Structures are given as structure tokens and as C-alpha cells.
Amino acid sequence: MYRRTFLNAVTAAGAALTAPSATQRRLGSADVDRMNAKLAAVVAMDNKYGGTRELQFHAAALAQETVELQNRHAASTRIRSELYGVAAAFTASAMWAAVDGRRLDEAEPYLDRALTLAGLANNKFILFRVWGHAGIMYRHLGRPADAIRAAEIARQQSITRSDPLYSSLALARLATFHADAGDVRSSLRAIGLAQASYERADKAKHRPSWMGFYDQAELDSLATFALLRLRKWEDAERNAYRCLAGLRPELERNRGLTCANLALAQLGQGDIEPAVAAARSVAPSMARHGRVGMLLDSFTTQLTAVAPRSSETAAWQEHRRAAA
Template sequence: MAAATAAGAALTAPSARQRRLGSADVDRMNAKLAAVVSMDNKYGGTQELQAHAAALADETVHLQNTHISSARIRSELYGVAAAFTASAMWAAIDGRRLSEAEPYLNQAVTLAGLANNKHVLFRVWGHAGIMYRHLGRPADSIAAAEAARATSITRTDPVYASLAMARLATFHADIGDERSALRAIGLAQSNFDRGDLAKNRPPWMDFYDQAELDSLATFAHLRLGKWAEAERHAHRCLGALRPELQRNRGLTYANLALAQLGQGDIEPAVAAARKVPGAMADNGRVRMLLNDFTTRLTTLAPRNSETTAWLDYRRAAA
């Protein structure tokens, strides 16, 4: 109780005793943000990561309200707080805890607005599009993707424009709009080819490369039922995927399995599904894809020995 009283007194101390925040504080919080992004790449959207990112967002906002700073430092810290909130939102989406994801959206948009940070706002709307897609709200997912595409950063950096178009392609594919989906994939590739990959960008953009573009193209082609094209993009993705992106590897092997199963290739499909890293099989989105694969496999070939082997494998891993 004494410690709590002392802490409370420190928080309400006169402004003359408040420390002035500076670039070192921004760098310290950005280093924590980079660690959060790295954990997401490796482990996916766990509940622990979601809670950790949300706590860091609160810590960053609290830092502002208990210290003084210049307008520039204040804006930068609001941007970091928005990025932490977006990371918490994304962890909830990736883990398929959608009811927990939605409340983060307004908070992230507000903080990004206070920061006047176009990069973070792009990220927030990009995540919102994926959230709406999983909530079964296709019009909202397209609107969110268009909002991300409309941010000014996409006009100055083709890599951001490429990511916006690649995500938009998957949402058009969701509603069966093949023409718009394929056009968006083409624009995503042409923008990516024009981009400067050596340009300094926030750590949460590090995941986007040719492998990720092929991964999103795989998703789009799967939703359009274009199995051979989906398989081609999945193989291209796996050939270029960086080893630290374990969650993405799980997603791609699951998608490859679905693409091969769509062509009736049961044995290679089961082999691909079994290559999903064990630690990733319980990730929300990966688990959803593997459950879809299992349903389709048992419908297509209920008595096949490969189906039996796959079901035994899933039960043993449960």
C-alpha cells in the first residue's frame, strides 16, 4: 500500500518535476514495437502477444500523460501507440478472436489520427479489411481496403500501393468478382516491381515481399476456384519465404494443400498439409484452413487411405 501511494504521488507530481520526453523515449518504444512484430512473425497472433501489445500501447499513452514533450515527440509517440494497438488488433484477428479485435479498431484510428501518421493509418485499415472479411462483411472489407489504398503513402511508395492492391484482390475474390481480383493482382505485381525494396519502412512492413505477394495471390486464386494458378503461386511463395516467417509458412502449406486437393491430387495434398509446422497448426487462421482441408478431403475421398492417415495425424496432434 505504501508503494502504491508513492507511485500515485509520483504520477500527480507538479509539472515542474515531470521529465521531458525525447527521441530516446521514442527509440525505446520503437524497439519494443520491433520485438512485437518479430514475435508475431514467429509465433502468430497468440493471446499473450495480443495482451502484451495492448499493454505497451497503454504504456506509451501513459508516458505521454505523465510527462511533457514537444509536438514532434508527442506525435511520434502517438504513432507508436497506434502501431502497438494495431498489433494487438492483428494478433486477435490472426488468432480468430474477432470479438476481441473489433474494439481495437476505433482506438487505433484515433491514435493514428492524433499522430497524423499515414503509415500507421494504412496498416490499421489493412487489418480492418481482413477482420471484416472474417466477420462475413465483404462490402466493409472492400471499403477498408480502399481506405488503405487511398492513404497518401500509396501515392509516394509503390510497395504500399502493391500491398493494398494485393489485399483488395482477395476481397474481390471473396465475392466472386474474378475480373477485379485478377486486375488487382496484376496491379499489385507491377507496383511491387517499381518499388524500392531497400527503402526504410516501419518494422511491420518488413513482412511484405515477393513471397507475401504470391501468398495473397494464392488466397485470391483459391477463392476463385483457380486451383492450378493457386498452386503455382503457393510454390513460388514457399521458394522465397524467409525462414523466420513461420506463421506464413503454415498458411502457405495449408493453401498449397487446398490447391492440390482442388485438382484431385490427394496424396500430394495430404503431404503438403502435413508440412504445416506443428507449432502453427493451432494458429487461428492456419487451423481454419486445415479444418477446411479436412472437410473437403473427407467429402472427396472418405475411404481413401490417405484420408485415414490424415485423420489419424490430426487426432494425434490434437
């Protein structure tokens, strides 16, 4: 299903590259636009289905294709910089797909390549994105100090000073990393600062396609992750509900994450029946996917420990087996 839908989406985006001619030509803005259209298609598929292996490999192949395009043709310094930036964005998408799919051993090698390409592009926006993804990768690798440092580097990029929306995202991610490290004060402070920055941001300002996911719902989602780690169950539940109320329908992976987090927040309060209902609301297509599946596995373990003889537990375990 992913393959068919993905290929249809890419075709619909009109993003297929034409084969280079035997005669060298001069690359221009049309080539950059064509590659950016393919990048937008990759981002859209990630938002909908999450980091499938096919999406990971496709993004990596597009990064290589973008670099090879430059090696075969002439281009101005500006066009080369823009194309290196697109190649870096594709590589960051491949890294993120691997992280989201919990293929962490495959994710880390993309980091150096993405940083190299972003450096060649001298692109501060892509550097922000790469370090942001690196922080999440380090978090899942169980390296909280590295995650915090990566988030700090992202926050130090100049764009966070000129555009509060980037600052808000960096701070919201930093809140989750501080929570992983058990630093309650820093985590809660980062959540507050992220919200304040978000409220100052110009929401109508033009930004890269890969930044389109970040809105109030995503901020609430990241706050939910942090609050769960801090065992602030009621606050986590409140943020999860607020996220779901504002979540755009096309962000199916994010909906799965938030429903799983809502279930964990309710379970933390001993509310077994609504917790199981929230867990069951995760779409079957998402229930076994990467980070969503990891959260639901954690929910299963905790539910079994808290209420091993409950009828709700038995029903959930059967539901989980049927979805395998």
C-alpha cells in the same frame, strides 16, 4: 513455450521501459526509440508465432503504457506525435493478433482506438496499416463489402502514391476481398496491378518495422488466397510453390498458411496424396493456430467429402487427432 520465448525476445531487444520518475521530465527521441524497439520485438514475435493471446494483450498493454508516458511527462509536439503513432501501432498489433488468432470478437474494439491514436499522431503510415488490418478483420467476419471499402481507404492514403510498395500491398489485399465477393475480373486485375507496383518499388527504402513482412513471397501468398477463392486451382498451386521458394525462414506462421493453401489447391485438382503431404508439412506448433488451423480444418472437411474411404484420408485424420 510462447511466453518464455516471447519474454526472452523482448529482453534481447533491450526494449523494457524504465519506470517513470516521480519528477516530471521531458520526453525525447530516446523515448521514441525505446518504444519502437519494443514494437519491433512485437512484430518479430508475430512473424514467428502468429497472433497468440499473450502477444495481443502485451501489445495492448504497451499501447496504454505509451499513452500514459505522455500524460506523466512533458514533450514537444513532434515527440507527442511520434509517441501517439507508436501507441497506434501497438494497438494495431493487438488487433492483428486477435484477427490472426481468430478471436474476432476481441479484435473489433481495437479498431476505433487504433484510428483515434493514428489521428492524434496524424500518421499516414499507421492509418494505412490500421485500415489494412481492418479489411482482413472484416473479411473473416464475413463482411466482404466492408473489407473492400477498408482496403480502398488504405489504398487512398497518400503514401501509396509516393511509395509503390504500399500500393502493391493494398492491391494484393484488395484482390482477396474481390475474390471473396465473387468478382473474378476485379480480383485478377488487382493481382496484376499489385505485381506491377511491387516491381516499381525501391526495395532498399527505409520503412517501418511492421512493413518488413511484405515481399514477393507475401504477394504470392495473397495471390494464392485470392486464386483459391476463385477456384483457379493450378494458378493457386503455382503461386503457393513460388511463395514457399522465396519465404524467409523466420516467417513460420506464413509458411504454415502457405502449406495449408498448397494442400487446398492440390486437393481442388484431385491430387490427394500430394495434398495430404503438403498439409502434414505444417509445423505442429502452427497446425492449431488461428488462421492456419482454420485452413487445415477446411482441408479436413473437403478431403473427407472428396475421398472418404481413402487411406490418405484416414492417415490425415489420425495425424490431425494426434496434433490436437
